[in-house]
Amino acid sequence: MITKEDLDRLRTYKGIKNGVALSDDQKHSVKCINLQYLNGKNLPCTLDWYPSDTQDRLNSQSKEHREYWNNQPPIKYDLNSYGHRCEEIVENTDSIMFLGCSMTFGVGMHKEKTWPAIVANTLGKAEYNLGVPAGSMDSAYRLYKEWQPIAKSSVTILAVPPHYRSEKIIDQEVGTFYQNIGQWSIADDIRENNTDRASRHLSEELNDTSMYISFNKNTDAIKTVAEETGSKLIMIDYIKLGKIVRAEMGRDGCHPGKSWHKNVAENVLKLIGK
Numbered sequence: 001m002i003t004k005e006d007l008d009r010l011r012t013y014k015g016i017k018n019g020v021a022l023s024d025d026q027k028h029s030v031k032c033i034n035l036q037y038l039n040g041k042n043l044p045c046t047l048d049w050y051p052s053d054t055q056d057r058l059n060s061q062s063k064e065h066r067e068y069w070n071n072q073p074p075i076k077y078d079l080n081s082y083g084h085r086c087e088e089i090v091e092n093t094d095s096i097m098f099l100g101c102s103m104t105f106g107v108g109m110h111k112e113k114t115w116p117a118i119v120a121n122t123l124g125k126a127e128y129n130l131g132v133p134a135g136s137m138d139s140a141y142r143l144y145k146e147w148q149p150i151a152k153s154s155v156t157i158l159a160v161p162p163h164y165r166s167e168k169i170i171d172q173e174v175g176t177f178y179q180n181i182g183q184w185s186i187a188d189d190i191r192e193n194n195t196d197r198a199s200r201h202l203s204e205e206l207n208d209t210s211m212y213i214s215f216n217k218n219t220d221a222i223k224t225v226a227e228e229t230g231s232k233l234i235m236i237d238y239i240k241l242g243k244i245v246r247a248e249m250g251r252d253g254c255h256p257g258k259s260w261h262k263n264v265a266e267n268v269l270k271l272i273g274k
Helices: 004-013 023-029 056-059 063-070 115-123 139-151 183-191 195-205 208-228 237-242 258-274
Strands: 045-048 077-079 097-100 128-131 155-159 166-169 176-179 232-236
Touching: 056 063, 097 115, 097 139, 115 128, 115 258, 128 232, 139 155, 139 166, 139 208, 155 208, 155 258, 166 208, 232 258
Parallel strands: 097 128, 097 155, 155 232
Antiparallel strands: 045 077, 166 176
16 A cells, blocks of 8 residues: 555655665665575575575485485585675676576585586686576676676676566565565465466566566666676576586476586586687
8 A cells, every 4th residue: 555655755755866765774785685595694604505405395305316415515505795605796807707596506506516616617717606596687687787896707697597587676675675576476376375466476577578678678787787897798598508408406306406517517618718
């Protein structure tokens, strides 16, 4: 319900025009992965599990899958001060900036076996990983806009997330919580018998026209940031990445395993060479 006070604030608020729309706390949050994933922990921190890589999900997998991963060294999610799975981001032109979703973040995989780590280590570059689990082109642009002018990475690799995803802020006051919208949103709505919200997600956020415009806006914006900071931008189509064979799965059973990451890294290294 929109109140009269809400309307008055919208009519009089000129923060966007004046470039001072965000408080310090909000500006900080724009650089972060969704902090709801941390379950109250303070950053930087190390997590043993990370959505969707949970103990319950592992226990639900086949006996063979469980035995394999239970015999592997524990996976550690080392997160920096903003929740990213990489070292603290500072100016370093001898670095590679990685944008994408959970497959770039490396859910269900040891850090050193994820494709961004393999690419960066092979080239002797610092790895700045801005991958967001359940992320979209919205989240890729949001983080790239904030971090690339700081890092000035000479190479940017964008593994394009599924086009039907989007992101919106659901806490206007604090600005720390981002809602990832995707095919799961409608499934959750239907499971909760909330047909009105399911229709809204489908008609307002997941329709073809909206996705087309959003994808192209974000693509153009990311290209502009790369050009302004002198970074070589390489875009990898998510659908083509999906065609690379998955010989085994990550610990969570729904994200690809080490063979997939190795194959992606080899393809990316060829593109960088060109």
